[in-house]
Amino acid sequence: MTDGALDTGGPHPVRVLLADDEHLIRGALAALLALEDDLLVVAEAASGPEALAMARAHRPDVAVLDLQMPGKDGVAVATALRAELPGCRTMIVTGHGRPGHLKRALAAGVRGFVPKTVSAQRLAEIIRTVHAGSRYVDPELAADAISSGDSPLTAREAELLELAADGAPIAEIAERASLAPGTVRNYLSSAAAKLSAENRHAAVRIARERGWI
Amino acid sequence: MTDGALDTGGPHPVRVLLADDEHLIRGALAALLALEDDLLVVAEAASGPEALAMARAHRPDVAVLDLQMPGKDGVAVATALRAELPGCRTMIVTGHGRPGHLKRALAAGVRGFVPKTVSAQRLAEIIRTVHAGSRYVDPELAADAISSGDSPLTAREAELLELAADGAPIAEIAERASLAPGTVRNYLSSAAAKLSAENRHAAVRIARERGWI
DNA sequence: CCGTCCCTCTGACATTTGTCACACACGCCC
DNA sequence: GGGCGTGTGTGACAAATGTCAGAGGGACGG
Numbered sequence: 001m002t003d004g005a006l007d008t009g010g011p012h013p014v015r016v017l018l019a020d021d022e023h024l025i026r027g028a029l030a031a032l033l034a035l036e037d038d039l040l041v042v043a044e045a046a047s048g049p050e051a052l053a054m055a056r057a058h059r060p061d062v063a064v065l066d067l068q069m070p071g072k073d074g075v076a077v078a079t080a081l082r083a084e085l086p087g088c089r090t091m092i093v094t095g096h097g098r099p100g101h102l103k104r105a106l107a108a109g110v111r112g113f114v115p116k117t118v119s120a121q122r123l124a125e126i127i128r129t130v131h132a133g134s135r136y137v138d139p140e141l142a143a144d145a146i147s148s149g150d151s152p153l154t155a156r157e158a159e160l161l162e163l164a165a166d167g168a169p170i171a172e173i174a175e176r177a178s179l180a181p182g183t184v185r186n187y188l189s190s191a192a193a194k195l196s197a198e199n200r201h202a203a204v205r206i207a208r209e210r211g212w213i
Numbered sequence: 214m215t216d217g218a219l220d221t222g223g224p225h226p227v228r229v230l231l232a233d234d235e236h237l238i239r240g241a242l243a244a245l246l247a248l249e250d251d252l253l254v255v256a257e258a259a260s261g262p263e264a265l266a267m268a269r270a271h272r273p274d275v276a277v278l279d280l281q282m283p284g285k286d287g288v289a290v291a292t293a294l295r296a297e298l299p300g301c302r303t304m305i306v307t308g309h310g311r312p313g314h315l316k317r318a319l320a321a322g323v324r325g326f327v328p329k330t331v332s333a334q335r336l337a338e339i340i341r342t343v344h345a346g347s348r349y350v351d352p353e354l355a356a357d358a359i360s361s362g363d364s365p366l367t368a369r370e371a372e373l374l375e376l377a378a379d380g381a382p383i384a385e386i387a388e389r390a391s392l393a394p395g396t397v398r399n400y401l402s403s404a405a406a407k408l409s410a411e412n413r414h415a416a417v418r419i420a421r422e423r424g425w426i
Numbered sequence: 427c428c429g430t431c432c433c434t435c436t437g438a439c440a441t442t443t444g445t446c447a448c449a450c451a452c453g454c455c456c
Numbered sequence: 457g458g459g460c461g462t463g464t465g466t467g468a469c470a471a472a473t474g475t476c477a478g479a480g481g482g483a484c485g486g
Contacts, residue, residue: 021330022238022308022328022329022330023329023330023331023332024238024242024306024329024330024331024332024333024336025235025237025238025241025329027245027332027333028238028241028242028244028245028333029237029241031241031244031245032240032241032244046330093237095235095308115235116235116236116237116238117234117235117236117237117259118236118237119236119237119240120237120240120241123237154432154433154434155433156433156434156435157433166415166418167410167411167412167414167415167416167417167418168411168415169411169412169472169473170472170473171472172411179434179435179436180435180436180437181472181473182435182436182437182438183434183435183436183437185472185473185474185475186434186435186436186474186475186476187434187435188473188474189473189474189475189476192474193475197380198380198381198382198385199380199382199442199473199474200473200474201380201414202379202380202381203380204380205379205380367462367463367464368463369463369464369465370463382442382443383442383443384442392464392465392466393465393466393467394442394443395465395466395467395468396464396465396466396467398442398443398444398445399444399445399446399464399465399466400464400465401443401444402443402444402445402446405444406445412443412444412472413443413444
């Protein structure tokens with residue numbers, strides 16, 4: 001064991017898992033992180049399920065997950081990892097961060113949340129921060145989340161709004177939710193009013209933007 | 214001037230402009246392309262207008278543009294470049310390629326269209342291909358575009374569908390299009406029928422997926 | 427225990443939206 | 457020119473949607 005005085009991260013480099021479906025980014029990122037002496041990319045994955053399998057096999061210290069991946073999204077993977085590998089810290093990297101994702105991520109135990117607009121060096125610092133046990137949330141995304149505030153929708157309203165998201169007619173939504181059509185209309189109307197939307201479709205759009213569904 | 218026998222691209226390296234709002238990717242990409250002897254990244258930009266300004270200043274041989282950028286999207290930049298710098302080849306790199314974008318891009322004179330799932334080395338090859346004057350379109354994206362086929366919508370139908378995209382009520386659409394409400398309903402109904410949609414909102418969603426609006 | 431508040435749920439009613447039949451203009455082929 | 461097909465535009469009618477008033481139930485504090 002090397003126990004001399006080391007100033008670049010100590011004897012144990014941080015073992016990193018990289019998961020992103022865009023090879024271009026993942027490969028480039030791996031190359032840049034490899035330049036950091038104290039970081040070691042031990043596994044890469046291009047999908048949610050693959051990320052989980054890789055994590056089981058390689059037991060990384062930190063998992064860097066893209067939000068949008070085929071199969072399972074980043075937050076879902078983080079949730080699963082929390083249960084399976086409690087010692088593994090998770091962080092999310094995302095292209096266009098919407099407030100709701102941030103809240104979902106933090107609820108799933110994610111320790112870091114950053115947009116892809118940061119530099120690689122900054123990302124390396126954040127990986128170290130997260131590995132050390134601190135949390136890091138991009139200030140701009142945090143501001144967005146705070147300014148957008150909590151969802152004013154009740155659970156049922158959000159649920160029905162989600163069922164209405166693909167433009168289905170009321171009758172179909174009512175059937176899927178096992179409710180009377182009138183009830184469905186009422187919830188959607190209430191949700192639209194809270195969101196200052198003209199109708200349920202505009203409400204869906206607004207709720208999406210705010211990350212509330 | 215070096216004029217000896219060179220086998221890695223000749224005496225004039227390909228001058229490349231990189232435009233992408235995600236620093237993480239742009240920086241990483243620049244680093245990876247720098248490993249190629251015959252490619253030289255002469256400028257980087259994080260937005261559409263910035264990309265144009267950089268292109269004017271540095272006159273690159275090939276402009277690698279992200280599709281989604283603040284200010285002006287990649288296709289819009291490509292259109293402007295075609296007029297201002299006819300000698301500059303343009304190519305689009307995109308995260309999630311939808312058929313309509315590909316058609317728009319080709320119409321704008323773009324010579325290359327690739328998803329971000331390709332590797333950096335592959336991208337380097339494609340930059341060379343494009344610089345040599347050939348075109349390159351990712352096979353999978355091309356297949357999508359062909360299978361999705363041409364839009365069955367007439368010009369007016371597509372136009373009104375676009376106005377309906379944010380969930381606005383018919384009256385507002387009619388006003389913005391200077392048409393009678395009945396006419397608007399008729400066009401949207403026709404568009405919905407062609408797309409096998411239950412209503413105009415579902416039609417909007419389908420047309421978006423197919424890249425027809 | 428009681429009142430109060432909020433969420434859930436429903437049906438009746440008015441408004442909005444989708445469907446249909448039809449009129450007009452334009453381009454095309456014979 | 458005459459016949460034909462297609463895109464554009466309109467209004468009447470039927471169906472879907474949004475609005476409203478209100479009933480029932482659980483949580484919370486006085």
